[in-house]
Amino acid sequence: MKINDHEKNSFYLMVDSLKKSRRADLSDINNDDDIIEELYVDPLDGEFVLKSCLRPNTTMLIGRKGTGKSTIIARLQHEYRKDNDKLSLYIDVKTIFEQSKNFTYDSGPYRNLMTNVDLEKYLIYKTFLKQIIDQIKSEVKTNTIKFFLANISKLFGPNKKTYEIELDNIFDEIEKNEYIDIQILKEKNVSQEAQNNIEKRTENTSGLNLNINQNPSIDFSAKQTNSSQQTSNSSMEEKYSEILLKCFNPTVILNNIKVLLNKIGIKYVVICLDDFSEIEERAMKVFVDTIVSPLNNWSDEYFKFKIAAYPGRIYLGDIDPQKIEQIRLDYYDLYQSRKVTDIQAEAQKSVKKLLTTRISYFCHQLPEYFFDTSKNPIEDYYKMLFDITASVPRNVGWILWYSYQNSIAKDERISLRDLELASEKYFSDSINPYFSQNKFMREPFSIKLEKYHLKELLQSVIAASKSNKREIPNLESKIFQLDKEKPPTSHFYIDNKFEDIISSLELNFFITKYNEQKDQDSQNLMSFFTLNYGLCMKEDIFYGRGSDRKYVIQRRFNYTEIIKKYISNAKQIRCQNAECSHIFSYETLNSLQLFNMLCPICRKGNCEIEHVSVEIPNVDESIQIPEFDISLLNSLNIEEPQYPSSLAQELDCTYQKVSKRSIKLRDLGLLDSEKKTIDQKIGERRYYTLTDRARETYFKEIN
Known part of the structure; x- marks a missing residue:
């Protein structure tokens, strides 16, 4: 049966709605404000995730990009707005932080109070917090007038202006203390000088004897009569937080806003923080310590947060983790935490629910209609989609977007082979550039260095998998007999205690965790991972866990030694005191942490983990551009032409940022822009395309 043009277009719209990055603003589709309710698919039966988020407490949604955090927040807000006693606010943390970098504070009054580098960061953080508070004010005003206007009219009369003035007055109180930080900084400089004098006098009375070897065991023996040395080593972000806490005084928001909103019948306020982990670590700490933690801890549970974050990129400050719910959305964490017997079957079922719901809404068909089931049942497609995408x-x-181009657009149903080819193309286009485009990115050397070492680690894992693929056909073990022709070597395991070392590879979808269990010797707990399906296609590695259930727990798939070798070659610990700069092996980390990373050699500097410096293949600085610009060009390399708001959805940013950066890239001769009409329903728009220079410079090796 031929797929008609209307069905093709409907399927394309369905696929496009799934791959967009922005905050699930699905109401643009069919101008339907309730569409989020129709399209939302909960990862757990009985909408358990949504119901958990609706509980009146602070909740963290933790998952990699694309796991549905923003969609859950959008569904959550939709549900809250049905109630007449709860207020929901939305804060796009990443966008506000990016805007804050163009700060407007006069730096003159701060001169000589801190270094220029610290001052620049401090003013960015101050602007960031000010804009966060402005956004809270805007959200409170907009949403209360939109959803609680009747209550406002009863209390303040038909003229809502009276209410707006009272709201403005509350936030004006915050601005009165906006420059109190200058006086605090001056006082801190005086007290710091006094503290330094005390330290000099007490230094001779403090004895610290530490024996340190370059092996994993360190003997610490210490006698200290004074701890001033350690307390003086407080980090800059702690100082920022302490000062900005007094500057913005969140108790003003707590008390006065609470009183006002209670008057109009609001029982509590839910603040949804999207893209929380996309800001730099110091900014995150300042934000949590100054705004999130006080509002969460001091408000008698009036303010509650729903926070979307990445695994391993979370900071809670003074928030008690026992009093918040953490919902992990990557399939292993999600289903394992619910004690599901067959985790992968449950994840596969979620793919089926997702496709059934979306295809039904957009195409008014069952998924089977668009897949070639003449040779393979539809369940095989769900399984392969799970293997490729980790749900x-x-x-x-x-x-499905890549598969559409090879099949449905050509009047053919999607086959398993189409999915395999799509996995390789997606890996090459969207995942591998994390490494392949590294040399073109204008970013700190430390980040380039980390990526370089991580790529070396990944290459070592790939080499081990290829080695196993060659060796298994020659083995006599019964466990391998059924798989000798095409031995799958995509899965491996490592000692659980090294899991954090490869967390960046998982965060960026090069690998995915799928299990935890004891190793073959039933001694240590092991974390089991699978290589990305598209990576396996590209590297000619057979994907799978083998026919025998004991296949993947064989010792040859234990890659712990690869991780240890990586640590030995790539990571070290260095004292940050310029007069010392002593280097320790990474294996000494646990022992150094016992003394808060205080250097045992000089007893003054703090030790920090760093990557061993090596010469990195690089390109001329004239063609190095910011990471965002690389991502923008890469998006056009995948699909062109595109208009600003479409690119913004792909890049998870505002269309204003896309427009601004596009002007820079056009001036560099890397993209062209033209106003034209492609879709009559949309009308004329400005579209961007890559220039030949951009393709030749940045994508020649990839394409």
Whole structure:
């Protein structure tokens, strides 16, 4: 049966809705404000995730990109707005932080109070917090007038202006203390000088004897009569937080806003923080310590947060983790935490629910209509989509987008082979550039260095998998007999205690965790991972866990030694005191942490983990551009032409940022822009395309 043009277009719209990055603003589709309710698919039966988020407490949604955090927040807000006693606010943390970098504070009054580098960061953080508070004010005003106007009219009369003035007055109180930080900084400089004098006098009375070897065991023996040395080493972000806490005084928001909102019948306020982990670590700490933690801890549970974050990129400050719920959305964490017996079957079922819901809404068909089931049942497609995407909705959208071009657009149903080819193309286009485009990115050397070492680690894992693929056909073990022709070597395991070392590879979808269990010797707990399906296609590695259930727990798939070798070659610990700069092996980390990373050699500097410096293949500085610009060009390399708001959805940013950066890239001769009409329904728009220079410079090796 031929797929008609209307069905093709409907399927394309369905796929496009899945692969977009922005905050699930699905109301643009069919101008339907309730569409989020129709399209939302909860990862757990009975909408358990949504119901958990609706509980009146602070909740963290933790997952990699595309796992549905923003969609859950959008669904959550939609539900809250049905109530007449709860107020929901939305804060796009990443966008506000990016805007804050163009700060407007006069730096003159701060001169000589801190170094120029610290001052620049401090003013960015101050601007960031000010804009966060402005956004809270804007959200409170907009949403209360939109959803609680009747209550406002009863209290303040038909003229809402009276209410707006009272709201403005509350936030004006915050601005009165806006420059109190200058006086605090002056006082701190005086007290710091006094503290330094005390330290000099007490230094001779403090004895610290530490024996340190370059092996994993360190003997610490210490006698200290004074701890001033350690307390003086407080980090800059702690100082920032302490000062900005007094500057913005969140108790003003707590008390006065609470009183006002209670008057109009609001029982509590839910603040949704999207893209929380996308800001730099110091900014995150300042934000949590100054705004989030005080509002959460001091408000008698009036303010509650729903926070979307990445695994391993979370800071809670003074928030008690026992009093918040953490919902992890990557499939292993999600289903394992619910004690599901067959985790992968449950994840596969979620892919089926997702596709059934979306295809039904957009195409008024069952999924079977668009897949070639003449040779393979539809369940095989769900399984392969799970293997390729790890049940990440955005990844499902991308795989089907590539598959659409090779099949449905050509009047053919999607085959398993189409999915395989799509997985390789998606890996090459969207995942691998994390490494392949590294040399073109204008970013700190430390970041380039970390990526370089991580790529070396990944290459070592790939080499081990290829070695196993060659060796297994020659083995006599019964466990391998059924798989000798095409031995799958995509899965491996490592000692659980080294899991953090490869967390960046997982965060960026090069690998995915799928299990935890004891190793073959039943001694240590092991974390089991699978290589990305598209990576396996590209590297000619057979994907799978083998026919025998004991296949993947064989010792040859234990890559712990690869991780240890990586640590030995790539990571070290260095004292940050310029007069010392002593280097310790990474294996000494646990022992150094016992003394808060205080250097045992000089007893003054703090030790920090760093990557061993090596010569990195680089390109001329004239063609190095910011990471965002690389991502923008890469998006056009995948699909062109595109208009600003479409690119913004792909890049998870505002269309204003896309427009601004596009002007820079056009001036560099890397993209062209033209106003034209492609879709009559949309009308004329400005579209961007890559220039030949951009393709030749940045994508020649990839394409």
